[in-house]
Amino acid sequence: MSIQTPPATITVALIGNPNTGKSTLFTALAGVRQRVGNYPGVTVEKKTGQMLDGPRRYLLVDLPGTYSLAPRSPDEMVAVDVLLGRQAHETRPDAVLCIVDASNVERNLYLVSQVLELGLPTVVALNMTDVASERGIEIDAAKLQERLGVPVVPVQANRRRGLGELKAALAAAVERDFSPPESPFPQPFQEEVARLESELGAEPVSGEAGNAPLPRYLVERLLLDTSGYLEQTVLANGSTDLRSKLAAARQRLIAAGCPVPAVEAMARYGWVARMLDGVVRRPAERGVTFTDRIDRVLTHKVVGTLVFALVMLAVFSSLFFVAATPMGWIETAQGWLAGLVEANMADGALRSLIVDGIIAGVGGVVIFLPQIMFLFFFIAILEDCGYMARAAYLMDKLMLRVGLSGKSFIPLLSSFACAIPGVMAARVIENRRDRLTTILVAPLMSCSARLPVYAIMIAAFIPPVSYLGGWLTLQGLTMFAMYSIGIVAAAGVALALKKTILRGPTPPFVLELPAYKWPSPSLVLYRMVDRGWAFLRRAGTLILAVSIVVWALLYYPQDPAATAPFMAERDRLEAQLATLPAEDVGRAAIEVQLVEVAREEQGAHQRQSWLGRMGHWVEPVVRPLGWDWRIGCAAIASFPAREVVVGTLGVIYNLGDDIDIEEAEGESRMAGALQRATWDGTDRPVYNIPVALSIMVFFALCAQCAATLAVIKRETNSWRWPLFTFVYMTGLAYVAALVTYQVGIRLIA
Amino acid sequence: MSVLSELPRGGSARVKRVAGLDEVSVRLMEMGLTPGVEVRCLGAAPLGDPLEYEVRGYRLSLRRQEAALVEVESL
Numbered sequence: 001m002s003i004q005t006p007p008a009t010i011t012v013a014l015i016g017n018p019n020t021g022k023s024t025l026f027t028a029l030a031g032v033r034q035r036v037g038n039y040p041g042v043t044v045e046k047k048t049g050q051m052l053d054g055p056r057r058y059l060l061v062d063l064p065g066t067y068s069l070a071p072r073s074p075d076e077m078v079a080v081d082v083l084l085g086r087q088a089h090e091t092r093p094d095a096v097l098c099i100v101d102a103s104n105v106e107r108n109l110y111l112v113s114q115v116l117e118l119g120l121p122t123v124v125a126l127n128m129t130d131v132a133s134e135r136g137i138e139i140d141a142a143k144l145q146e147r148l149g150v151p152v153v154p155v156q157a158n159r160r161r162g163l164g165e166l167k168a169a170l171a172a173a174v175e176r177d178f179s180p181p182e183s184p185f186p187q188p189f190q191e192e193v194a195r196l197e198s199e200l201g202a203e204p205v206s207g208e209a210g211n212a213p214l215p216r217y218l219v220e221r222l223l224l225d226t227s228g229y230l231e232q233t234v235l236a237n238g239s240t241d242l243r244s245k246l247a248a249a250r251q252r253l254i255a256a257g258c259p260v261p262a263v264e265a266m267a268r269y270g271w272v273a274r275m276l277d278g279v280v281r282r283p284a285e286r287g288v289t290f291t292d293r294i295d296r297v298l299t300h301k302v303v304g305t306l307v308f309a310l311v312m313l314a315v316f317s318s319l320f321f322v323a324a325t326p327m328g329w330i331e332t333a334q335g336w337l338a339g340l341v342e343a344n345m346a347d348g349a350l351r352s353l354i355v356d357g358i359i360a361g362v363g364g365v366v367i368f369l370p371q372i373m374f375l376f377f378f379i380a381i382l383e384d385c386g387y388m389a390r391a392a393y394l395m396d397k398l399m400l401r402v403g404l405s406g407k408s409f410i411p412l413l414s415s416f417a418c419a420i421p422g423v424m425a426a427r428v429i430e431n432r433r434d435r436l437t438t439i440l441v442a443p444l445m446s447c448s449a450r451l452p453v454y455a456i457m458i459a460a461f462i463p464p465v466s467y468l469g470g471w472l473t474l475q476g477l478t479m480f481a482m483y484s485i486g487i488v489a490a491a492g493v494a495l496a497l498k499k500t501i502l503r504g505p506t507p508p509f510v511l512e513l514p515a516y517k518w519p520s521p522s523l524v525l526y527r528m529v530d531r532g533w534a535f536l537r538r539a540g541t542l543i544l545a546v547s548i549v550v551w552a553l554l555y556y557p558q559d560p561a562a563t564a565p566f567m568a569e570r571d572r573l574e575a576q577l578a579t580l581p582a583e584d585v586g587r588a589a590i591e592v593q594l595v596e597v598a599r600e601e602q603g604a605h606q607r608q609s610w611l612g613r614m615g616h617w618v619e620p621v622v623r624p625l626g627w628d629w630r631i632g633c634a635a636i637a638s639f640p641a642r643e644v645v646v647g648t649l650g651v652i653y654n655l656g657d658d659i660d661i662e663e664a665e666g667e668s669r670m671a672g673a674l675q676r677a678t679w680d681g682t683d684r685p686v687y688n689i690p691v692a693l694s695i696m697v698f699f700a701l702c703a704q705c706a707a708t709l710a711v712i713k714r715e716t717n718s719w720r721w722p723l724f725t726f727v728y729m730t731g732l733a734y735v736a737a738l739v740t741y742q743v744g745i746r747l748i749a
Numbered sequence: 750m751s752v753l754s755e756l757p758r759g760g761s762a763r764v765k766r767v768a769g770l771d772e773v774s775v776r777l778m779e780m781g782l783t784p785g786v787e788v789r790c791l792g793a794a795p796l797g798d799p800l801e802y803e804v805r806g807y808r809l810s811l812r813r814q815e816a817a818l819v820e821v822e823s824l
Contacts, residue, residue, distance in 0.1 A: 068779040106781065110779065137806075226770045265775075265781075300795075301795045305795045393794050396798065397794065397799070508773040509810065510810075510811055511799075512810075513807075514807075
């Protein structure tokens with residue numbers, strides 16, 4: 001008799017269909033001790049959590065929700081590789097915890113039948129038993145356990161019921177030897193698998209240590225996978241010899257009445273029927289369920305569409321208007337902190353770095369948190385209650401016109417408030433090509449950061465003409481046109497991407513419409529905090545780094561000769577001020593002059609800074625757009641975030657960087673400065689309507705938002721896509737602005 | 750009647766087979782549309798597509814084009 005010491009940490013993989021409460025169970029078991037990362041080379045999120053149970057320590061690995069373990073892409077391969085111990089740098093799990101929705105047990109057992117073939121000790125958690133009994137579905141868990149040959153534990157993950165029993169079952173399962181149940185496949189298929197297995201003996205296999213044979217499950221999959229994906233990936237050199245052997249085997253299976261790929265679904269659903277025979281009792285007459293009643297309204301042609309529009313309006317306005325309040329607090333806090341540092345530190349490079357580089361940079365990161373958290377609050381609720389799938393169902397036909405599916409609707413809608421939560425929300429799209437297309441076009445939606453740019457240009461240059469008795473204004477139409485440009489461009493780019501670099505067969509829509517249920521508050525809260533934290537940790541550092549680089553470009557070089565005249569002027573004014581008594585009426589005028597000198601100095605410094613010089617360098621490039629070097633400089637400076645362009649123009653035109661165009665006074669000062677601006681050395685005005693339009697069009701389409709690019713990097717797990725986004729958007733913006741200006745200027749003439 | 754997409758709202762049918770060998774067909778079978786199983790049409794989205802079905806006790810939404818791959822016989 002040998003005594004086995006249990007491993008120090010027991011690794012358990014958690015797997016299950018979507019909408020089974022898998023995340024709820026994971027959160028209930030692991031609590032807040034969770035870690036999120038990425039598997040290398042794919043966009044699949046790697047979520048692990050720790051679970052303690054007396055002396056035992058568990059590492060829970062949450063695998064992506066799936067209906068089937070039939071990999072047809074690298075993303076789908078991850079779960080199979082993890083479960084078979086083929087994933088690089090990961091140890092094979094000691095056990096599998098398979099969660100099953102009791103109200104939908106038939107389809108859920110399909111995945112269980114695949115999991116059991118992997119040969120790992122398995123425990124089945126039978127979740128949502130309460131929902132099942134409400135519908136009159138009774139499952140004899142003891143009998144099911146006997147049939148399956150693995151522990152079946154009824155749980156209610158949302159109420160934390162049955163977790164103790166589940167942990168006990170896991171502890172017992174890892175200590176017992178596991179023998180996989182009989183194969184659900186018919187005899188002829190099993191014979192072909194055995195034959196292929198022996199033929200493969202000599203084939204080199206990628207991903208296996210040494211010359212270990214291909215696991216039996218993958219041999220089966222090789223035979224079943226008609227897409228050719230496995231042939232290419234699993235076998236290091238998919239020889240033509242093997243291909244002909246596979247073809248021959250499939251021919252023999254057709255003759256034997258077990259055609260591939262149908263044989264799998266038929267065999268597994270046949271097995272499921274045998275497992276459930278006499279185990280499940282359903283009501284003879286299917287009653288009208290809670291979900292039926294709700295869906296009668298929510299998928300109704302008129303009412304359903306109306307409710308959908310209202311829900312989307314609520315989500316959108318929370319991002320656009322409600323999030324503005326906490327965003328205001330963040331700005332106030334940032335200003336207060338900057339003021340504190342300025343009051344307590346001597347002027348110099350370090351103070352400037354802290355105030356304009358670090359505090360502004362951190363503020364520029366934190367400012368996105370309210371929108372991210374509001375969006376994920378809503379998404380978590382919509383997902384958990386079951387409405388998310390209905391939203392995709394309602395919007396699918398519309399989105400199909402641009403080559404996407406209904407699942408892209410919410411990410412793109414959110415992007416009108418801010419592309420960052422929009423890009424992050426694209427995670428719900430399983431198909432890689434659809435997800436990438438959505439991510440790449442999301443930044444074209446006119447986000448709230450473009451508004452200040454539009455607002456100032458429209459206020460300064462678009463005449464306040466109105467039509468139809470004041471119902472329609474030219475200014476309003478211009479604003480509408482800017483939003484439309486983004487939508488049209490996004491539709492065009494999406495179509496172009498789906499026809500070129502992201503070309504491929506239309507992914508299946510095939511979407512489960514889950515039963516409605518109350519969302520779990522702890523899960524909603526967790527999702528919201530988790531997304532916010534993920535953004536801060538992964539994208540935050542990158543955004544901060546960009547802010548510091550742009551600060552340095554604006555701060556250096558320090559040229560004493562350029563600032564000397566202003567110093568002299570300031571000294572003169574301060575000396576003059578010192579001679580006047582405290583109550584003298586002349587003091588106010590001098591103080592105004594001092595502010596004026598400070599602004600002029602700031603402007604003069606910026607014009608000779610590296611960034612100012614870059615403005616001069618790019619002038620030949622931006623001249624065809626109707627821009628002078630100042631606008632070019634402001635466009636470069638706005639790389640961290642579009643709205644920075646207003647502050648930069650403020651400094652360039654000696655208005656100070658704290659000009660607030662949301663207030664009428666600030667807006668009219670800014671508008672006045674733009675209207676008065678002239679080309680260097682002439683009295684020809686820089687700005688006219690075509691120039692203003694060309695600036696607006698440029699900012700509508702450009703990728704001047706480091707935060708979005710950082711989030712794209714994080715979501716796609718590669719530098720290629722943010723780079724691609726920057727290049728294509730800047731190119732698109734340039735061409736569109738060029739056309740706008742060149743056409744506009746000819747129309748004026 | 751021959752394919753699932755032609756099933757009227759509220760109508761039921763039995764699956765005969767799923768045509769095709771590609772990803773869509775495999776997905777349809779994995780989701781439980783196997784020969785012999787009963788399917789009921791619950792309706793369509795407001796824009797006319799996709800369609801909604803009940804199969805094996807749950808609700809499944811398919812595009813018209815996908816439902817056309819499922820050959821059925823009326824009950």
